[in-house]
Amino acid sequence: MTQYVWGYLPEYEKERTDILDAVDTVFRSGQLVLGRSVKAFEREFADHHGLAHCVGVDNGTNAIVLGLRALGVGPGDEVITVSNTAAPTVVAIDAVGAVPVFVDIDPETYLMNVDQVSAAITARTRCLLPVHLYGQCVDMAPLEALADRHGLVILEDCAQAHGAVHHGRIAGSMGRAAAFSFYPTKVLGAYGDGGATITDDPEVDARLRRLRFYGMEDRYYVVETPGHNSRLDEVQAEILRRKLTRLDGYLARRREIADRYAEAFAGTDVVTPVTAPGNTHVYYVYVVRHPRRDELLAGLKEHGIELNISYPWPVHEQSGFRHLGYRPEDLPVTSRVAKEIFSLPMYPSLSDAEQERVIETVRDVAGRL
Structure with missing residues (x-):
């Protein structure tokens, strides 16, 4: 797989x-x-x-x-x-x-x-x-x-x-x-x-x-x-x-990959990252949203593509921090976003062919939901 x-x-x-x-x-x-x-x-x-x-x-x-x-x-x-x-x-x-x-977090930039x-x-x-x-x-x-x-x-x-x-x-x-x-x-x-x-x-x-x-x-x-x-x-x-000494090259490649994703998913239900005014994004991870995230990820897994979620469980909802006394509804945007976000592959050595396969598969699976 x-x-x-x-x-x-x-x-x-x-x-x-x-x-x-x-x-x-x-x-x-x-x-x-x-x-x-x-x-x-x-x-x-x-x-x-x-x-x-x-x-x-x-x-x-x-x-x-x-x-x-x-x-x-x-x-x-x-x-x-x-x-x-x-x-x-x-x-x-x-x-x-x-x-x-x-x-809480901003609903567009997270x-x-x-x-x-x-x-x-x-x-x-x-x-x-x-x-x-x-x-x-x-x-x-x-x-x-x-x-x-x-x-x-x-x-x-x-x-x-x-x-x-x-x-x-x-x-x-x-x-x-x-x-x-x-x-x-x-x-x-x-x-x-x-x-x-x-x-x-x-x-x-x-x-x-x-x-x-x-x-x-x-x-x-x-x-x-x-x-x-x-x-x-x-x-x-x-x-x-x-x-x-190679950092600038890594960043340039990440932006190339990000630009290709943004173009590929424009006009779809896959919400691509928003860069805040004045920011230059380096795309450590390429986090997107979809209203039926879990179904989409399950469909991708059937095609051999397993993607990461950053992050599926907000810290305030984790058992190790229950003593802080927060409820999910105390940070509504954080809790809502965590149910919809996932990360597309993003690293400088990702090939164009690998990225295109991910794009085509995500578009196909998302289009059938």
């Missing part, structure tokens, strides 16, 4: 020589932990975002955890975010002892409805955590204004938005800090887990560096504040350095 999920193997075949050279470079360096490759990647990734600092960590979840801790968010603090996100966003908030507070944030702010609110979902940015100007007015910090969740631009500013450059994931399926993906937190604030950078290394200033000395063992691996850092 054919399963269109992601393009790891075709990408690896195309880039295999460089990837293996990256591995060999690290193994021959004599530095396997926090060595030259991590330092170089941190410098290059920070430069890519026009910021002073980047701290490589072991995964995207801990990029948020350490980001929150470095910003002073802790037990009892409230963090305003969305339920339409990957669960790790909220898991990270819970991990520092803070309380996630959800606002991004945070920033008009609801002001009403959600309380005396306990410490942080705004916008999720730049699916490859485009939340409207940041209203959030920045609220943060300034109420003395809040902004931590951007950029796990799905490498290279996305919002009114001329790149994702990750608009908050006090920003967290990235380099999970293999990401726009900029490693060959295993990886993450980073970036900032222009030297004090936040210093805290991040301590927190990712047990709370120590240097190797195996004195713990100042208990931290984590959350270091980016040297091999993954070297691979990411090589792939960062």
